[in-house]
Amino acid sequence: xxxxxQRLELLTDLYELTMAxxxxxxxxxxxxxxxxxxxxxxxxxxxFVAVGQEDVLDxxxxxQFSEDDLAFLDQTGIFSDEFLQFLKDLRFTGNVRAxxxxxxxxxxxxxxxxxxxxxxxxxxxxxxxxxxxxxTMVASKAARCFxxxxxxxxxxxxxxxxxxxxxxxxxxxxxxxxxxxxxxxxLAGKLYGxxxxxxxxxxxxxxxxxxxxxxxxxxRTFPKKTLLLIDTYDTIKGAYNAITVARExxxxxxxxxxxxxxxxxxxxxxxxxxxxxxxxGLEDVQIFASSGLDEFEITxxxxxxxxxxxxxxxxxxxxxxxAPYLDIVYKIVQYNGRPVKKLSSGKVTLAGEKQVFRKTGDxxxxxxxxxxxxxxxxxxxxxxxxxxxxxGKRLEKRAPVDAIRQRFLNDFSALAPRYKRLKSPDLFPVRxxxxxxxxxxxxxx
Amino acid sequence: xxxxxQRLELLTDLYELTMAxxxxxxxxxxxxxxxxxxxxxxxxxxxFVAVGQEDVLDxxxxxQFSEDDLAFLDQTGIFSDEFLQFLKDLRFTGNVRAxxxxxxxxxxxxxxxxxxxxxxxxxxxxxxxxxxxxxTMVASKAARCFxxxxxxxxxxxxxxxxxxxxxxxxxxxxxxxxxxxxxxxxLAGKLYGxxxxxxxxxxxxxxxxxxxxxxxxxxRTFPKKTLLLIDTYDTIKGAYNAITVARExxxxxxxxxxxxxxxxxxxxxxxxxxxxxxxxGLEDVQIFASSGLDEFEITxxxxxxxxxxxxxxxxxxxxxxxAPYLDIVYKIVQYNGRPVKKLSSGKVTLAGEKQVFRKTGDxxxxxxxxxxxxxxxxxxxxxxxxxxxxxGKRLEKRAPVDAIRQRFLNDFSALAPRYKRLKSPDLFPVRxxxxxxxxxxxxxx
Numbered sequence: 001x002x003x004x005x006q007r008l009e010l011l012t013d014l015y016e017l018t019m020a021x022x023x024x025x026x027x028x029x030x031x032x033x034x035x036x037x038x039x040x041x042x043x044x045x046x047x048f049v050a051v052g053q054e055d056v057l058d059x060x061x062x063x064q065f066s067e068d069d070l071a072f073l074d075q076t077g078i079f080s081d082e083f084l085q086f087l088k089d090l091r092f093t094g095n096v097r098a099x100x101x102x103x104x105x106x107x108x109x110x111x112x113x114x115x116x117x118x119x120x121x122x123x124x125x126x127x128x129x130x131x132x133x134x135x136t137m138v139a140s141k142a143a144r145c146f147x148x149x150x151x152x153x154x155x156x157x158x159x160x161x162x163x164x165x166x167x168x169x170x171x172x173x174x175x176x177x178x179x180x181x182x183x184x185x186x187l188a189g190k191l192y193g194x195x196x197x198x199x200x201x202x203x204x205x206x207x208x209x210x211x212x213x214x215x216x217x218x219x220r221t222f223p224k225k226t227l228l229l230i231d232t233y234d235t236i237k238g239a240y241n242a243i244t245v246a247r248e249x250x251x252x253x254x255x256x257x258x259x260x261x262x263x264x265x266x267x268x269x270x271x272x273x274x275x276x277x278x279x280x281g282l283e284d285v286q287i288f289a290s291s292g293l294d295e296f297e298i299t300x301x302x303x304x305x306x307x308x309x310x311x312x313x314x315x316x317x318x319x320x321x322x323a324p325y326l327d328i329v330y331k332i333v334q335y336n337g338r339p340v341k342k343l344s345s346g347k348v349t350l351a352g353e354k355q356v357f358r359k360t361g362d363x364x365x366x367x368x369x370x371x372x373x374x375x376x377x378x379x380x381x382x383x384x385x386x387x388x389x390x391x392g393k394r395l396e397k398r399a400p401v402d403a404i405r406q407r408f409l410n411d412f413s414a415l416a417p418r419y420k421r422l423k424s425p426d427l428f429p430v431r432x433x434x435x436x437x438x439x440x441x442x443x444x445x
Numbered sequence: 446x447x448x449x450x451q452r453l454e455l456l457t458d459l460y461e462l463t464m465a466x467x468x469x470x471x472x473x474x475x476x477x478x479x480x481x482x483x484x485x486x487x488x489x490x491x492x493f494v495a496v497g498q499e500d501v502l503d504x505x506x507x508x509q510f511s512e513d514d515l516a517f518l519d520q521t522g523i524f525s526d527e528f529l530q531f532l533k534d535l536r537f538t539g540n541v542r543a544x545x546x547x548x549x550x551x552x553x554x555x556x557x558x559x560x561x562x563x564x565x566x567x568x569x570x571x572x573x574x575x576x577x578x579x580x581t582m583v584a585s586k587a588a589r590c591f592x593x594x595x596x597x598x599x600x601x602x603x604x605x606x607x608x609x610x611x612x613x614x615x616x617x618x619x620x621x622x623x624x625x626x627x628x629x630x631x632l633a634g635k636l637y638g639x640x641x642x643x644x645x646x647x648x649x650x651x652x653x654x655x656x657x658x659x660x661x662x663x664x665r666t667f668p669k670k671t672l673l674l675i676d677t678y679d680t681i682k683g684a685y686n687a688i689t690v691a692r693e694x695x696x697x698x699x700x701x702x703x704x705x706x707x708x709x710x711x712x713x714x715x716x717x718x719x720x721x722x723x724x725x726g727l728e729d730v731q732i733f734a735s736s737g738l739d740e741f742e743i744t745x746x747x748x749x750x751x752x753x754x755x756x757x758x759x760x761x762x763x764x765x766x767x768a769p770y771l772d773i774v775y776k777i778v779q780y781n782g783r784p785v786k787k788l789s790s791g792k793v794t795l796a797g798e799k800q801v802f803r804k805t806g807d808x809x810x811x812x813x814x815x816x817x818x819x820x821x822x823x824x825x826x827x828x829x830x831x832x833x834x835x836x837g838k839r840l841e842k843r844a845p846v847d848a849i850r851q852r853f854l855n856d857f858s859a860l861a862p863r864y865k866r867l868k869s870p871d872l873f874p875v876r877x878x879x880x881x882x883x884x885x886x887x888x889x890x
Contacts, residue, residue: 233788
C-alpha cells in the first residue's frame, strides 16, 4: 500500500532527537526561543507572502509520539529508556507568535517565533521549516504571476509536476491565497473549498476520429461548461471547428464558453483566434491559455497585446522554477532568558524575541518596517506578529481560506509597484528598533 | 487537524474527470495505451534513474473512489448521476509494463506504459506523472552526487527544504536507491528501512555556556556515536576543543568518531582540521561536511584535495535545484488497436506499445538502446520493460529497497563515464527498431 503517514512526529532530522536526548541527559530544560526567518531574497524578489503557519499550529497542538514511533526509536539502539519515556509524555506546551497567513513580509523579519522548553522548541525545527518553506515560496511565486496577469484570472495547473502529493495540495492552497482564482486539483478543491477548473487534454481529441467529433462529444456532455482545446492538430483549423460546434450549440440555445490554447506562440495565436471568433460573432467566447507559463511569459503575452482572458499556470509555479528553495532558517535567539551568542559564520541572526512594526501612509501604502522587541510599542505602527498559541493551545481557529486570501489582496494593494517589479525590484525599507539593536550588543561573547 | 489524505483518487486534475465523463457519455470504452516518458534532458544530463513505479502500482491496485469523494463530486454539480455511479464501480483492470525501479534509462524511452479501457488509463495521468516525476528527478540528481563523491558516503539532509512532507520521504528513498548511504529523515528510516544519521546543530552548541561544555555533554550522552560540529564559533578552535574532548573520551576508553564542518571553505578548512587532528594522533577521527553541497561543490572539494570522509547533501538534492522539473509526459499512443494520430505541436510521441532493448558489451558496459515494439525480439539485446501488472493485479511484490539500490549500482557501473560527466556529457545512443519506425508511418493522418 501507498504509505501516507498519519502522524508526523518522526518526520524530522535525526539530530533533533539526538540533541534532545543530550539536553535531557544533561538536564537542560530551560525555555528557549527559536525564530523562523528568510535570510535573503532569491534573485529579483523583494517580498514574501506568509503561508503555512496554520499547518504548523495544528502540528504543534497534536504533537505526540505514538507507541509505534517509540518502538521504532527504541530498536535503533540510539536512545535510553529514560529518554524514550520522556518522549512518550512529551507534548508541545509553548507559545507561538506568527505573522498571519496571507500577509506580506520581508527578508530577515521573523515569520514565526516559538518559545518553549528547549527540547520542545528544538524538536520542531525540521517540520516547521518544511511546512512554511514550501507554502511561502509558492505563494510568493504565485503573487508574481498575479501581479503580471494584471487582473486576468489565473488557475493552478501544476499538480502533475509538483514535488509529490503534499506539494500538490499545498501549491493549490498557497497560490489561491496569493490571488489565483482556482486550481485543477480536485482534492484541493474538496479539502480547502477552492474553486476547481478543467476541461480536456489533447488525448481526448486524439481518441475521436476527428477534432470536430471530439468537440461535439464534449459539448453534448457539458452543454453549459464547454471550453474547447483547439491546438491538437492546427490551431486555426481548430478555431474554425470550434465555431462549427458553437453554431450547433447556439441552435440548441447553448453557449460555447471558450477555447484553450496550449502550445505555440500564444500571443500571436490568441490574436488570430480572437479575430476569427469575432468575425463569426463569437465575441463572448473567451480565450484561455496554458503551456509553460510563468510571470515572465504572462508579461510578454500582455505586452504583445495577446488576447488572452485567463491563464493556466503549471509546472513553473508548482516548483517555483526560478527559485525552487528559499534561504529559510530556524535559529535559537534566546536561551534561559539570555540573548544567544553571536556565531562565527558571518550570517546574522537577530537575538531576542521580536516583533515587526509596519508604518502605513495616509494613502494606505506600506512605508517602512521596523523589527523591534516583542512587547515594545512604536508610535503610529502596527505590529505584524500575533500571539497565536499559548501554553500549547491555539488561541484562534483556522481562518477561512477566503479571509486569508483577502488579507493577501489587501496587503498586495498596499505594496507599491516598485517593490513588485519582476526584474530588479526596489528593496522595501526594514530597520531595527533601538531596543532591538541594544539587545544585540548585550549578547554575551 | 493537519490533513493527510488517505485516499488519492481525487488527487487529479479536474479535466481527467470531465474527459472521463464525456467518454462515458459518448460510449468510448475501448482500450487505450498511454506512455510515460521524458521528452528531453535538463541541461548537462544524459541519463535518468527510474524510481516511483512501485508507488504507481500500489495506487492503481487500490484505486477506488470513496463515498466521500463521490459526494464531493456530486455537489460540484458538474457530473451526472449515471457517471457518478460508474465512478463508484470503477477499478483499474488494465496492464502495466514498466522499467524496474533503480534502472537507468534515457530520454524518449517509455518508463511505463498503461493499457486499459480509455477511462481507466486516462484518469490515472495526473497521479502517475506526479508519482514518478519527483522520484526519478531526485534519483537522477542523487546519482550525479554519487558519481561526484567517488566512493565517499553521502547522506540525505534535505528534509527541511523539500517541497512538503511527501517529497521529504520520497527524496530519502530515491537518493538511497541512487547510491546514498542514508538519510537524516527518521520517518523515512522507519518506513523504508533506510539507515538514519544525525548528531547536532549549532543551536545545541549555543545552548551551553561554551563549546567544550557542549561537546562534553554530547559525548556523555552518546559515548559510542560522538560526532562533533566544530564550526559554531571558530572552526580551528572548535577542532582543538574536539581534541580536548577526544582525549577525555580516550581516558574513559571511548573514541571520538568524527567532526563536522558546516560553513566556510570546506576544502581548505578540512585540510587544516585534518592536520590538527593528525598531529594529535587522531588519524581515525573522520571529517564530515555539509553546507549547500551538490555534485558540483563535491567535485570542487575533491579536486582541491579536501580531506572530507563523508558528505551531507541537503537542499540542492532535495529540490533538484538546477533542474527542479523534468519534461515528463503521459501521452496516448494507441486507441482501440490503432496507433494514435500525429499531433501538430512538433513534439514527437512514439505511437504504439513499446519495449526498450539494451545492448551490453562483453565487458558488461552498456552500448546502445533500441526502442522497439512490445513483443518483438532483437538479437543479443535484453528488454528493459517488464509486465508488472495484468488485469489490475500486481504480478510481483515490491522488491526490497536494497535490491532496487543494487540494480542502480549495477546499471551505474555499466554506464561509461562519458555519459556521467557533470558538464556536457555525451548522449547515449538510442535508436528506433525498424518495426517501430514502420508503425509511425502507419498512423492515420
